Amino acid sequence: MGKVVDGVGGVRADSLLLSVAEHLKVPLTTIARQAELGQLTGQAELIDAAAIRTQAVAALTLVDSYLLGLELMSKQASLELEPVSVSSTLVDAAHDLEQFARQYRVELEVSIGGKFGPVMCHPNGLRAALLSLGFALVEAQASQDMQGPRRVVLATHRTPLGIVAGVYGRYEALNSERWRAALGLVGTARQPLTNLMPGSGAGLFVADTIMRSMNAQLRVGRYQQQRGLATTLKPSSQLQFV
Amino acid sequence: MNQIVTDGIILSRTDYGEADRILTLLTPDHGKLRLMAKGVRRVKSKLAGGIELFSVSTITYVKGRGEVGTLVSTRLVKHYGHIVEDLDRTMLGYELIKQLNKATEDHPEPDYFNLLHRAFEALDDFSIPLDLVHFWFIAQLLRLNGHTPNLQTDVDGHKLQAGALYEFDFEAMCFRQHPSGHFGATQVKFLRLGFTDHVAKTLMQIKGITTLLAEVAPLVQKIQQFYKH
Amino acid sequence: MAHILLIEPNTVLAETYTQALQHVGHSVVVVTGAQAAVDAADKQTPDIVIAELHLPGHSGIEFLHEFRSYTEWTDIPVVLNTTLTAAQLAPGVNALHRDLGIREVLYKPRTSLQDLVRVAREYIAAVA
Numbered sequence: 001m002g003k004v005v006d007g008v009g010g011v012r013a014d015s016l017l018l019s020v021a022e023h024l025k026v027p028l029t030t031i032a033r034q035a036e037l038g039q040l041t042g043q044a045e046l047i048d049a050a051a052i053r054t055q056a057v058a059a060l061t062l063v064d065s066y067l068l069g070l071e072l073m074s075k076q077a078s079l080e081l082e083p084v085s086v087s088s089t090l091v092d093a094a095h096d097l098e099q100f101a102r103q104y105r106v107e108l109e110v111s112i113g114g115k116f117g118p119v120m121c122h123p124n125g126l127r128a129a130l131l132s133l134g135f136a137l138v139e140a141q142a143s144q145d146m147q148g149p150r151r152v153v154l155a156t157h158r159t160p161l162g163i164v165a166g167v168y169g170r171y172e173a174l175n176s177e178r179w180r181a182a183l184g185l186v187g188t189a190r191q192p193l194t195n196l197m198p199g200s201g202a203g204l205f206v207a208d209t210i211m212r213s214m215n216a217q218l219r220v221g222r223y224q225q226q227r228g229l230a231t232t233l234k235p236s237s238q239l240q241f242v
Numbered sequence: 243m244n245q246i247v248t249d250g251i252i253l254s255r256t257d258y259g260e261a262d263r264i265l266t267l268l269t270p271d272h273g274k275l276r277l278m279a280k281g282v283r284r285v286k287s288k289l290a291g292g293i294e295l296f297s298v299s300t301i302t303y304v305k306g307r308g309e310v311g312t313l314v315s316t317r318l319v320k321h322y323g324h325i326v327e328d329l330d331r332t333m334l335g336y337e338l339i340k341q342l343n344k345a346t347e348d349h350p351e352p353d354y355f356n357l358l359h360r361a362f363e364a365l366d367d368f369s370i371p372l373d374l375v376h377f378w379f380i381a382q383l384l385r386l387n388g389h390t391p392n393l394q395t396d397v398d399g400h401k402l403q404a405g406a407l408y409e410f411d412f413e414a415m416c417f418r419q420h421p422s423g424h425f426g427a428t429q430v431k432f433l434r435l436g437f438t439d440h441v442a443k444t445l446m447q448i449k450g451i452t453t454l455l456a457e458v459a460p461l462v463q464k465i466q467q468f469y470k471h
Numbered sequence: 472m473a474h475i476l477l478i479e480p481n482t483v484l485a486e487t488y489t490q491a492l493q494h495v496g497h498s499v500v501v502v503t504g505a506q507a508a509v510d511a512a513d514k515q516t517p518d519i520v521i522a523e524l525h526l527p528g529h530s531g532i533e534f535l536h537e538f539r540s541y542t543e544w545t546d547i548p549v550v551l552n553t554t555l556t557a558a559q560l561a562p563g564v565n566a567l568h569r570d571l572g573i574r575e576v577l578y579k580p581r582t583s584l585q586d587l588v589r590v591a592r593e594y595i596a597a598v599a
Contacts, residue, residue, distance in 0.1 A: 022554070025554045025579070026481055026554065029484065029554075030481065030483055030487065032580070032583075033484065033488070033491075033583075033584055034487050036583055036585070037487060037491065037584065040491055040584045040588070041490070041491070051483060104482055104483060140527070142481075142503070143480035143481065143482065143526075143527045144503070144504070144527055145503055145504025145505065145526075145528050145529075173528070181324075184368075185327075185328075185368060188328075188368060189327060189328040189331075189368065190328065190329055190330070191327060191328065191525055191530075192327075194326070194328075194528065194530070195528050196527065198480040198481075198503075198525045198526050199480075199554075255540045256540060256542065257540070257541055257543075263540070295533060326529065326530055326532075329524055329525065329530055329531075329532065330563075332530055332532045333563030333566060334563065336536065336563070336570075337566045
């Protein structure tokens with residue numbers, strides 16, 4: 001049923017749509033309930049307009065990222081990649097995630113592990129993937145049944161295989177086996193990554209679809225004793241940024 | 243004290259007194275056991291790993307004077323952890339445990355333990371569709387309870403014919419030939435396989451299983467309902 | 472005034488629900504997961520539990536299975552407020568009502584704050 005976006009290891013288009021649709025119930029419900037608060041209490045000042053805006057932005061970003069993912073996968077064979085600065089993209093994504101993380105009382109950090117040149121990728125794709133990942137993992141971090149500080153790190157560092165960019169936090173239950181199993185469960189199980197997040201995890205799978213179009217699918221990674229999902233990108237030999 | 247060691251699957255737990263709980267377990271060799279687990283209430287780790295639901299453990303216990311023995315120790319043998327990753331599977335698993343608990347009010351044979359164990363294995367395997375697990379379980383439970391329908395001959399005692407169509411006669415618990423019947427050779431063969439002693443995954447080999455399940459699962463559920471009343 | 476245990480993994484949504492329930496005079500404890508819910512109920516017995524089924528880690532079903540196994544919690548009303556639709560819950564809904572003592576299932580996207588407050592009030596009053 002439906003178009004197969006990527007027959008090898010990725011998520012089917014119809015399953016991804018299901019996942020996105022399920023996820024959107026949450027921010028839209030949050031917006032609806034916030035809007036009602038003034039009416040119920042007679043105190044319009046209780047309505048948190050910033051919260052409504054942040055939830056709407058997160059939901060719209062997911063929709064846009066999902067559509068971008070479909071577009072990039074359909075063009076995969078002829079995708080034009082450009083040199084992109086990972087650190088700048090990371091910083092921009094963190095800026096866009098800031099309000100959302102604050103709303104969820106999750107500390108957001110950016111860690112740039114050294115100076116390195118640009119990578120070859122689709123510029124909008126990398127940004128959309130990091131945002132989708134970020135929104136999903138911030139929400140997941142906030143929902144974890146655990147004690148202690150809640151923190152999410154957007155980090156990039158160099159490895160022998162390339163430049164790694166990812167989103168990390170205290171996700172003890174996340175490992176490669178679970179992630180691989182989850183990719184196969186999207187559209188079948190309502191909570192493909194039940195130990196990580198209560199919902200469909202749409203943001204994670206949308207991010208993976210985008211990066212998969214560049215042959216840079218997400219993998220479970222570790223950064224400074226934290227776990228998360230990351231992509232590995234090849235450095236560009238075309239241009240060197242200082 | 244004579245300690246007995248056996249495998250067990252927990253069917254239910256209830257409080258007893260201030261600090262204890264009574265566990266009801268299904269075992270292969272000792273039927274259904276009720277054991278007192280002393281001092282286990284309000285233990286903080288009670289949900290950690292979810293070891294009690296959908297698990298097989300090796301238990302050591304001592305027989306009591308009455309119906310309730312005393313649990314000495316447990317060791318987890320296998321936890322079917324994937325079941326709880328999916329709410330639908332969790333709900334079905336929970337329902338199957340309840341059904342089996344009810345069906346084994348008297349002294350159950352080892353086959354009931356094996357059935358529940360196999361049910362956990364099937365639920366834990368996401369490649370096996372949930373409705374298949376449900377169909378298979380009901381058929382197996384009916385079989386163990388001695389309620390396998392007659393899938394060989396019709397109400398008149400004639401062998402079921404390959405080209406004929408049938409409807410199911412609940413009073414006679416067998417098929418009755420009917421010109422516009424809903425069941426033919428394919429459905430009957432599938433039912434026969436469903437009621438044979440094997441694991442759920444065996445049924446996955448059947449072609450057109452989704453359609454077949456839609457056709458025969460309601461029948462099997464109705465048969466189960468028939469025996470409940 | 473009643474004490475409500477709210478099991479809601481989305482902390483922003485949880486805050487909105489809390490404000491609404493507190494506005495009508497209830498005290499609310501919010502938890503995001505099953506273990507925290509058991510611990511919270513242990514600390515202060517709730518008059519009613521409002522729970523999402525989709526939780527990180529252990530599901531709402533596991534929580535209820537544990538919760539209902541304690542005799543002093545057997546009769547506490549539990550209302551589900553979940554993103555699961557009635558159709559999605561249909562196969563197990565009898566078990567939910569019969570065995571796990573769910574009084575009502577609310578479909579979260581369509582349940583207004585007013586509905587939630589009303590339902591909570593109904594079941595709290597029924598027990599009082």
